[in-house]
Structures are given as C-alpha cells and as structure tokens.
Amino acid sequence: MSGSNPNLPIPRQPKKLRPFKSAVMCLSRDRCRIHFERMIANIGDVVTFVEYLRDTGADVVFIDTGDQTHGGGLSDADKPEGAQALLLHTSLPYDVLSPGKFAMLEAHPEIKEKYLAANVFYKPPNEPGAQRRQLGSTHRTWYTGSGRKITAIGVAFENESKTREAGVYIERVESILTHKWFTEQVLTSNPDVFLLVGHMSLSAKERPKWRLIHQAIRSRYPDTPIFIFAGHTHERQCIMGINRENPIRSLGIESGRYLETIGWVGANLTAATEPLELSRIHLDASRDTLIGLTGADPSAFTQASDYVMRPFHELAGRFGLDQYIGCLKNGKAKPILTTSEETSLRTQPLDYPWDTKKYSENDPHHAYNLYRNVAFPDVVPHNASEPYVLLLNNGFIRGPLYNGSFTLNDKFVNLPYDSQAFWSTRIPKMVAKKVLDRLSKPDDAAQCIPAQSGKALLSEDSQRPIVQGRYMRGLAETDGKLGDNEEESCDALGVSPPLMQCWPDKYGITLSKGIDALKGCDYVDFVTLEFLKSRAEPVIEKLMKDTASVQCELPSPGKPLWQTYGRAFSGDVIKEWVQISNTWNQLLLALILITGLLSAISLKESGRLGRSSVNSPCQLNMM
Incomplete structure (x- = not known):
C-alpha cells in the first residue's frame, strides 16, 4: 500500500x-x-x-x-x-x-x-x-x-x-x-x-x-x-x-x-x-x-x-415533490466568503435554523418562532382579532427552513408527522397562562448539548x-x-470535534396580539395540537377548579369543552403561509411593474429611457 x-x-x-x-x-x-x-x-x-x-x-x-x-x-x-x-x-x-x-x-x-x-x-x-x-x-x-x-x-x-x-x-x-x-x-x-x-x-x-x-x-x-x-x-x-x-x-x-x-x-x-x-x-x-x-x-x-x-x-x-409552492425568504443577511483572504460585502439571506444555535424566544429568525409567531397567526385563526393562547411542543418540527424555492418535499422534510387539526377550548386567561408551568419539568428547558460529530470536510491529511x-x-x-x-467511550479511536445541538423548551406558549390588555378572568381561546389535548386537559380541569372558580367566582366547571380550531392543519401551516406571502409579493411586484411601465412611458416620451430589470419572485437578493 x-x-x-x-x-x-x-x-x-x-x-x-x-x-x-x-x-x-x-x-x-x-x-x-x-x-x-x-x-x-x-x-x-x-x-x-x-x-x-x-x-x-x-x-x-x-x-x-x-x-x-x-x-x-x-x-x-x-x-x-x-x-x-x-x-x-x-x-x-x-x-x-x-x-x-x-x-x-x-x-x-x-x-x-x-x-x-x-x-x-x-x-x-x-x-x-x-x-x-x-x-x-x-x-x-x-x-x-x-x-x-x-x-x-x-x-x-x-x-x-x-x-x-x-x-x-x-x-x-x-x-x-x-x-x-x-x-x-x-x-x-x-x-x-x-x-x-x-x-x-x-x-x-x-x-x-x-x-x-x-x-x-x-x-x-x-x-x-x-x-x-x-x-x-x-x-x-x-x-x-x-x-x-x-x-x-x-x-x-x-x-x-x-x-x-x-x-x-x-x-x-x-x-x-x-x-x-x-x-x-x-x-x-x-x-x-x-x-x-x-x-x-x-x-x-x-x-x-x-x-x-x-x-x-x-x-x-x-409524487409531485418538486411542486413549487413559493419563495421563502429571511430578511436577515450574512456575508459571503469570496476568498480565503477577504470577505466580500455581498450578502445572502440566512436560513431559519432549528437546532444549530442557542434558542431564544425573541429570535425572529428561528424556525420555531417563525411557525408560532408569524405563520400561525397569518394562516390558522378564523378571526384574527379573537385573543388566543397557543400551546406547542418542540417535537412537531424536524429541521430548519431554507431560503429559496419552497417545494412540497420541503414541507414534508420540515413537518414530517401526520398533519393534525388544532383544537381549542374557552378558558380564563389566567388559567391558559398557567398550563405551561404545570406541564413543564426542569429537564424540559431549552438546552444545548454536545454531540459527537465528524467534520463536514476532512482535513487534507485525513482525506x-x-x-x-x-x-x-x-x-x-x-x-x-x-x-x-x-x-462515549471510544476516545482512543479518535474524538471528533463536538457538535452543539440546541432545542427550544419542550413546551411553549404563544400569546396573540392584544391579549395583555385583558384581565385574568377574561376568556380566551386555548389552542393546541390534537395529540397535546389529552395532556393539557387534566391540567386545565384542575386549574379551573382550584384557581378560576375561586378568583373569578365561577361555578364549579366540568371537563373542558373542545372544538376544532382554525382553517389549516398543523403540517400545512408553513406551506400556506409561503403561498400567502408570495401572493402579497406578487401583488407588490405587479404594482412595481405597473409603476415601472408608467415611468418607462414617461421617460420614453422625454427621450431618457434606460435599462431596468426586476428580480424574479424567488431570486435571493445579493447586495
């Protein structure tokens, strides 16, 4: 050899x-x-x-x-x-x-x-x-x-x-x-x-x-x-x-x-x-x-x-997996490394990560937050003005969302499990906000842990x-x-560099806009996934009996009454949000084209027509 x-x-x-x-x-x-x-x-x-x-x-x-x-x-x-x-x-x-x-x-x-x-x-x-x-x-x-x-x-x-x-x-x-x-x-x-x-x-x-x-x-x-x-x-x-x-x-x-x-x-x-x-x-x-x-x-x-x-x-x-649904764009940008010695001023939009960075509920560029804070309110509620508290877990999303063309296959990769209906029950705001505390355990908190990893590209000596x-x-x-x-007891065989894997809290709640103005006894829609309903139900029942019935002077309630909620199933939320976003983008593009056409006519009449171009709907802007 x-x-x-x-x-x-x-x-x-x-x-x-x-x-x-x-x-x-x-x-x-x-x-x-x-x-x-x-x-x-x-x-x-x-x-x-x-x-x-x-x-x-x-x-x-x-x-x-x-x-x-x-x-x-x-x-x-x-x-x-x-x-x-x-x-x-x-x-x-x-x-x-x-x-x-x-x-x-x-x-x-x-x-x-x-x-x-x-x-x-x-x-x-x-x-x-x-x-x-x-x-x-x-x-x-x-x-x-x-x-x-x-x-x-x-x-x-x-x-x-x-x-x-x-x-x-x-x-x-x-x-x-x-x-x-x-x-x-x-x-x-x-x-x-x-x-x-x-x-x-x-x-x-x-x-x-x-x-x-x-x-x-x-x-x-x-x-x-x-x-x-x-x-x-x-x-x-x-x-x-x-x-x-x-x-x-x-x-x-x-x-x-x-x-x-x-x-x-x-x-x-x-x-x-x-x-x-x-x-x-x-x-x-x-x-x-x-x-x-x-x-x-x-x-x-x-x-x-x-x-x-x-x-x-x-x-x-x-299966039609290459079916184009729309263009997914993240407004945040990162520099592109053009050579080994310098970084170009050109930038490209970032993807929406899932478990490759420490999770923060205030990060608008995280896939979990995109789903619950942006896509869900734009797609699911029948009445956007009706206040709700949304309970989700961190297991229904599998991976990041990538900038660019969003296809049917991307939908399955990102949300692989069977689409479920959302369910809701009407309960006081104070009860809805306490469900998370009763469900969560200390080890459910957001965390980053090292996982043994190889290198994406091996060094020249190893390759x-x-x-x-x-x-x-x-x-x-x-x-x-x-x-x-x-x-992990194989260190003698060579330890690969650690790979940090990060997850959001196991359970998380999202409050709709305007809910802070409500009093604790005011009723809201408590919304969750079908498979989480059975976990939330006994917690809600106990809170209604021990807390709401006393503080809100309510009669002793029975079991929560549930009904299906919203216009979309859980696995289709991102897909429908991309479609809605692209519809608005296309309307905006049409408006730009009309405005540009009128300007071109005006410029042509004055003899000052120059070249212009409009990006395609899914062209990632490179600045």
Whole structure:
C-alpha cells in the first residue's frame, strides 16, 4: 500500500473488515444542508462510496438500522408511508437492513434474508383473522468476498404502546435467547465476526437489552469480535466494552439524525489475545468527503451516484415533490466568503435554523418562532382579532427552513408527522397562562448539548483513501479507561470535534396580539395540537377548579369543552403561509411593474429611457 500517514499506523498485512452503517436520505444535494454548508450527500453518494471500496477488495458490510425512508416526501407522501421508497431501498446493495418503527407493518419477502427483525411480528392488515407472522428473518450468516464468515442478528426496541394498536407485536429481547434458532443456529455458527443490528439505541435505557444478547454470545465465544450497530434515537454514540468481560473485542456505534450521519467502523482483525485495531468516525453527509476517502475521480463518482438516484427522482416526480409552492425568504443577511483572504460585502439571506444555535424566544429568525409567531397567526385563526393562547411542543418540527424555492418535499422534510387539526377550548386567561408551568419539568428547558460529530470536510491529511489503511488501536494506550459505564467511550479511536445541538423548551406558549390588555378572568381561546389535548386537559380541569372558580367566582366547571380550531392543519401551516406571502409579493411586484411601465412611458416620451430589470419572485437578493 502507498500514501501512508505516519500518524496512523498501518498493519503490515491488514485484513479488512469494515462494518458500515448509513442513515442518509436526501433527494437533492442542495437541499440537504443540515449543520454545514457542504453536507450535501444523498443515498446515491453513499452507495457509490460503498461500491468503490468493495472494488478494491475490501470487505465492506453495508448496514441500515431503520427509518431509512422516514422524514421526507418519498415516505410521507405515500400511503402506506414509505412503501414505494422502501422497495427502492431494498434494491440497494445492503448486507443487512432492520425495520424502523415506521416500517413494521409490511414484510418484504424479496429481501427477507437480509431484512432482520428477530423479535418483530405483524398481522397483515388486509387479512382479518390472520395469525401473527415474522416480519423478517431472525438472523443471517454469509461469507464476505475474502472468505470471512459473518453472523448477524436483527432486533427492534420494545415499544408495545405504539405498535400493538397497529397489529405489530414486539417480543422481549430476553425471550429470543431461548429460541432454537438462537441456541442451535446462531450459537453454533462459529463465525469470524458477530454483528448485532437493530432499531434499538445505545442509550442507558435500551443498552441493557444489547448486553443480554452480547453476554449470551460472549459466554460461548469469549474472543470473537462483536459489533453492535444501533438505531432509534438518532444520536451519535460509540461504546467499547458493552460488557466488562473482554471489552477489547467489542464495539457499539449509533449514528445521528436523518439526512445527517454515516457511522463508520473499520476493523483489522487481530489475534484473540490482542486488542482489535479499529478506526471509527461519524462522517457528516458530505459528498466531497466520500470522494476524498475513496480517492475516486469526482466526475466518475458523481455520474455513478446520479445513476443510483434515478429511480428515487422518478418516484419523487410521480409524487409531485418538486411542486413549487413559493419563495421563502429571511430578511436577515450574512456575508459571503469570496476568498480565503477577504470577505466580500455581498450578502445572502440566512436560513431559519432549528437546532444549530442557542434558542431564544425573541429570535425572529428561528424556525420555531417563525411557525408560532408569524405563520400561525397569518394562516390558522378564523378571526384574527379573537385573543388566543397557543400551546406547542418542540417535537412537531424536524429541521430548519431554507431560503429559496419552497417545494412540497420541503414541507414534508420540515413537518414530517401526520398533519393534525388544532383544537381549542374557552378558558380564563389566567388559567391558559398557567398550563405551561404545570406541564413543564426542569429537564424540559431549552438546552444545548454536545454531540459527537465528524467534520463536514476532512482535513487534507485525513482525506485520503480509507483502504490505504486508516487504523488506530483501541484499548492499548488508554490505561484501561474505557468501560461500559461511559456514554462515549471510544476516545482512543479518535474524538471528533463536538457538535452543539440546541432545542427550544419542550413546551411553549404563544400569546396573540392584544391579549395583555385583558384581565385574568377574561376568556380566551386555548389552542393546541390534537395529540397535546389529552395532556393539557387534566391540567386545565384542575386549574379551573382550584384557581378560576375561586378568583373569578365561577361555578364549579366540568371537563373542558373542545372544538376544532382554525382553517389549516398543523403540517400545512408553513406551506400556506409561503403561498400567502408570495401572493402579497406578487401583488407588490405587479404594482412595481405597473409603476415601472408608467415611468418607462414617461421617460420614453422625454427621450431618457434606460435599462431596468426586476428580480424574479424567488431570486435571493445579493447586495
């Protein structure tokens, strides 16, 4: 091998096993800009990346741990959700897939061998009285191109409250350890590597479930490498030593959010008595980084990626996801860096961020505040003069809003969950304002926390083909620091710079204009989302009984009387606001054109006509 980096020791005869996990799905590169300007990879780039590495002779295992289609128009525009998009994903060269919580209603026999869900059972929705069936396979054993034997097991997190109603049954993880397929097939497979894969996180709550499987295997195979590829929480985590016995031969990794992260683990298999030679990194979804790590020709790489994306774009066209809704503009601007030495005076409008900056309720350029303070009052209320108190939570918006053309796909990406009606009940102002205090807990406050992150673009030293041997030793020089109590215990493999993720308060209220002038006993509309109504109702009932009935001298009230509120569903508010805003902009543009035409006629008559131009409705102003 050539092009070695002295800072990254290369084994003399490296044996490559590179478990790989992807959580990336983006329709177009210029719309996938979470956290970094150049995080622009799509699933075609990731597949091309994998194929380039495989062509070098490396053993590359391509894994997905669920929710591979959720969070965009390809899934949310379809009924049932993600059905056609998941079929496209099944044609990609995965070695193992596991279903996320949004994909547990339908089996896929065409990939059953690779679709692992050992503890997930379902009842076909169109077959009344049908018996429960296994959603996928329990496990898979296969040989890599270089002849290594791998055994993989797939599981899902236990969440009966949300799956039982849909006809899905999730068996407890400890129960599967007694089944014959586990004791007589998995535990007798004698592979070179075990892979534990599933839509179950490495969090403190769910990690004990991984430990159960890990311990059952480790009792029979004390030295065989075990890699865990987790999912569900979409948080970047890496843990060495899932159990205390022989921690130098195990590693668990979970990748980040939708459209954001590629979790990479590289392993050079060593003798049983030695630590594994490992590399791991959470790669941000940047096409430039993927090209750099393969050493591929950028043009050829892009052409191959575009070929993979063709059916995805065709499906998007059938769903009308490129339907232009309007132009989204933020009046605030930022300077554009034109060279490495100077900053141009040219500016461009900023996007509306979601979790990349510390939240302030006074920030007019935050996506959450745009929704509740601007879009909601312009779109939803029947009567704009009727005072209201709006209760929202921070989970119904998923990501930032980008300047420029706003399409139907952007609507699904930003507000991915099922549109819900708003509901309202008439209660005294003093009660409405106290609901938030009763719902909120100390840990519900706005916060910023560091998440392990890769770099959007790797440094020049690191941006060289992985297959040249980017290996780093795991436990050898750590003085035994790594252990199963560490939330992030892979520091010896190289720590990526922290990425701050910030969220608004879990719950927030918005007061309509003019409400401050009302007295505490004056009635207002208390408005909230349908799924929050059940949480707010007992709080309101108690406040009405304990507070309002005393201070406002009201008769003892019964349960709050609710009715649907407003003219729009929750998922359509931004879309309709963009349409309304553009209607006004078009009227203003028409007025400008008429004024300009009259001026031109006047100038022509005086012989002083010059050139003029008017920006298109969605041209971002560059000053």
